[in-house]
Amino acid sequence: MPRAYWINTFRSVSDSDKLRAYVELAGPAMKESGGRFLSRGKxxxxxxxxxxxxxxxxxxxxVEAAVAAYHSDAYQAALAALGDGAVRDIRIVEALD
Structure with a gap:
């Protein structure tokens, strides 16, 4: 089964406090779901x-692990913390090799 990559691009951020709360919860949620951060930042x-x-x-x-991470209770809590604080584009793509 091929690996998958989760690409999360913030289109705009309107509330940096909500973003900070999201980041504090989302990072551990991704790691708990087996995710490995390859890159993050501006x-x-x-x-x-x-x-x-x-x-x-x-x-x-x-892909299944990435989709499950999105639907996990821990990540949903991160999304609730973010609320309307940002507009994002999330994509999950399958690796070629």
């Missing part, structure tokens, strides 16, 4: 319709 460069806001890349053992 984009070094953004092209076309890309945004320089915070982007996170997390590796999972499979």
């Amino acid at each position: 984009a070094v460069a953004a092209f076309e319709e890309g945004t320089p806001e915070r982007t996170t890349l997390i590796e999972f053992s499979s």
